[in-house]
Amino acid sequence: MIKIRKDDGPFEDRPRKDAEGASDNSPRNDRGRPQRDERRPPRKFDKRGPGRGPRRDNRDFFGRKPEAPIPDDDAPSKAEVVTGHRCNDIAEIDDQILGLLEKRTFLIRKEGAWRKSRQKSLVDPKLEKLLRAAFDRSAGRLGLDAKLTKQLFTLLNQFSLADVRKAFEGEGYKLAPRVEPVSAGLNGPRSFRFTRMMLAMAASAGASVTLSPVTMNAPNKDLAKALKQVGAPIHWDDDFIRNDGGRTLEFEGKMAFVGEDSFNFYMLLCLALGHAGRCKFTGKPSLQLLDASALNKVLPSLGARVVPMNPNNPGLPIRLECGGAMDEAVTLPGGIDPDFAAALTLAAWSFPGGLTIKGLTSTARERVAEAVTVLEACGIKAELGKDSVSVSDGVPIMEPQPQLPLSVRLNAMLLALPALCGGRINVEGSWPRNERADRVLEQLKGLGLRIDVATENVVASLEGELPASADISLGAYPDLMPLALALALKVGDARLSGANNDVAVELLDRMGASYEIDGDVIELKPGKPGWEGTWFSPDPVWSMGCALAAFTVPGIVLENHGEVTATWPEFWNFYNSLPTGKMKPKPEREKKDDTRRRIKIR
Numbered sequence: 001m002i003k004i005r006k007d008d009g010p011f012e013d014r015p016r017k018d019a020e021g022a023s024d025n026s027p028r029n030d031r032g033r034p035q036r037d038e039r040r041p042p043r044k045f046d047k048r049g050p051g052r053g054p055r056r057d058n059r060d061f062f063g064r065k066p067e068a069p070i071p072d073d074d075a076p077s078k079a080e081v082v083t084g085h086r087c088n089d090i091a092e093i094d095d096q097i098l099g100l101l102e103k104r105t106f107l108i109r110k111e112g113a114w115r116k117s118r119q120k121s122l123v124d125p126k127l128e129k130l131l132r133a134a135f136d137r138s139a140g141r142l143g144l145d146a147k148l149t150k151q152l153f154t155l156l157n158q159f160s161l162a163d164v165r166k167a168f169e170g171e172g173y174k175l176a177p178r179v180e181p182v183s184a185g186l187n188g189p190r191s192f193r194f195t196r197m198m199l200a201m202a203a204s205a206g207a208s209v210t211l212s213p214v215t216m217n218a219p220n221k222d223l224a225k226a227l228k229q230v231g232a233p234i235h236w237d238d239d240f241i242r243n244d245g246g247r248t249l250e251f252e253g254k255m256a257f258v259g260e261d262s263f264n265f266y267m268l269l270c271l272a273l274g275h276a277g278r279c280k281f282t283g284k285p286s287l288q289l290l291d292a293s294a295l296n297k298v299l300p301s302l303g304a305r306v307v308p309m310n311p312n313n314p315g316l317p318i319r320l321e322c323g324g325a326m327d328e329a330v331t332l333p334g335g336i337d338p339d340f341a342a343a344l345t346l347a348a349w350s351f352p353g354g355l356t357i358k359g360l361t362s363t364a365r366e367r368v369a370e371a372v373t374v375l376e377a378c379g380i381k382a383e384l385g386k387d388s389v390s391v392s393d394g395v396p397i398m399e400p401q402p403q404l405p406l407s408v409r410l411n412a413m414l415l416a417l418p419a420l421c422g423g424r425i426n427v428e429g430s431w432p433r434n435e436r437a438d439r440v441l442e443q444l445k446g447l448g449l450r451i452d453v454a455t456e457n458v459v460a461s462l463e464g465e466l467p468a469s470a471d472i473s474l475g476a477y478p479d480l481m482p483l484a485l486a487l488a489l490k491v492g493d494a495r496l497s498g499a500n501n502d503v504a505v506e507l508l509d510r511m512g513a514s515y516e517i518d519g520d521v522i523e524l525k526p527g528k529p530g531w532e533g534t535w536f537s538p539d540p541v542w543s544m545g546c547a548l549a550a551f552t553v554p555g556i557v558l559e560n561h562g563e564v565t566a567t568w569p570e571f572w573n574f575y576n577s578l579p580t581g582k583m584k585p586k587p588e589r590e591k592k593d594d595t596r597r598r599i600k601i602r
Helices: 077-119 125-142 145-159 190-204 216-230 260-270 285-289 292-297 337-352 362-377 408-415 415-423 437-445 478-491 502-511 540-549 561-567 571-576
Strands: 173-175 182-188 210-211 234-236 242-243 254-258 278-283 305-306 318-322 328-330 356-359 382-384 386-393 423-426 447-453 459-463 469-472 492-496 514-518 523-526 554-557
Touching: 077 145, 125 145, 145 173, 145 285, 173 242, 173 478, 182 437, 190 210, 190 242, 190 260, 190 337, 190 362, 190 437, 216 242, 216 254, 254 437, 260 318, 260 337, 292 305, 305 382, 337 362, 337 386, 362 382, 386 554, 408 415, 408 423, 408 459, 408 540, 415 423, 415 478, 423 502, 437 447, 437 469, 437 478, 459 492, 459 571, 478 492, 478 502, 478 523, 478 540, 502 523, 502 540, 540 554, 540 561, 540 571, 561 571
Parallel strands: 182 423, 254 278, 328 356, 469 492
Antiparallel strands: 173 554, 210 242, 234 242, 278 318, 305 318, 356 386, 382 386, 423 459, 447 459, 492 523, 514 523
16 A cells, blocks of 8 residues: 655656655565665664664754754744745736737737728627637636636737737826915816716707816717717817707617716716617727626616627627616616716606606715706706605706806815915815815815805915824725825825725835824824835826825826826816916917918919
8 A cells, every 4th residue: 555645746757655665666675575775875873772762852962952043033934935935926927927918919909900901890700709719618628717707808808909008118207396385276177077967968958058168088078979979969179068959869770989988878878768769889998898788687677778789798889779668766786887877867857757766875876966966957856865866857948058066076186285385276166065075175174274165266275284183084085085195195194094095005105104004094104205216197186196295295206197188188287387377378279271272283
């Protein structure tokens, strides 16, 4: 009988040992017992007497034990060493995976460029079908989960359609503002969501409306283009969007491109529910991973359903089929997107008899409250309850130039400037009345700022000094966490709510800040944080948050500062002109000379 030791493994060059300790290939005598190798030296016996085993405590000749090594508190523990080895091994494998992914993406993009040159779609359905079959076979052979591998294949294809992130080269965009008392004023950016909801209401009602001033960023422009594709007479320029009115939307047989914002897609989808027929929606690669099938848990109650047009993608492009009987009340499942709840509320006035929506979560209720504000501004009756909302049917009545409230997350950064460098700032626009907007003003007042809110502007000024310590609670809102982190760094000794924000912790580590995490609170300690290297910001709002943090930690270097311009085009112009805030004028467009004529010479 052969016993397998723990050190035996699946190595062909390692001989197994039997119970006697000899290898399987060792020579044996006539009785079958292992024969001693003549080349092996004779065994040394212990001279301390019979019954005495060999020394096992490493004593010397005089019986003295060796001195114990002095423990090094700074030396890594055994667990840390093992973790480090495992991290290096896995990171090396990940590096190989990413390298192969880059090659795969290049080949598919090359195929797409060839098809585009011949006026074909970028994706070859036949090639994708063959690749999918081969991928499934390999995944089945390796015993991998079928559902996860399906999602992985979809993700791999998204890399070939997404924008290329070029390797960063250069010095980056260094943030080193002048720390002087601010004395500035500007027209604050309006709420992007409120602007888009008002535009959707005007287009669906056929009202003649001009929205101004408007920040013409990607979400606003994508919605204007999508509404125009379904029949809305919409025009826009640098700071306004106008719907001429006179006709409503027509979805039958149309295909609308909604860009990359899911809220735009939800609004168009819900507005189409009141129109019988079929229509299609498509968008950028980020929306191809949207779980559109989850909407079928609600849409059948409204006489509709969505059908993915690409079976390998859970999201867009999709086909909407609607026109059936609609219930007067629906209950949303727990996993539904809060933006869908807001879009359904906004479009409920166009359904026969209106609609009652139940099952709102706390996040969904906050989004729905924004839609209720828009409905009430348009003369539609809407009642918001604890976990439900009821919208009556009717005809929207809109002003020719409705008032657009200020964006809370963007203008809060402007109002916080006096807390970072002192002085006074005047932001023109109407400050909204909701829980989050009130929370921002309370936080700034708690830091020693004086806030004067009027009908058409908000003024913030620093009177005195910042407190020695403070509780920063704005981090509980994810989109206000960049501002909360900048304020906490300025105070120094601060308790920052929202410890589950990985980006905030990453920035604190990059700055070398001293902090402790206690539950959901980051306790920031006074110190002198610094900065080295460059950083790729995950979001334009985080880039603007770093711009504010640079008043306390100068020298932060961004790799992708240009993405802020796509969200708020005037931000860097205003930021670089502080403390006066007098921005450089926009370059004027060259006017065409209509008097010139082309003369053909024979």
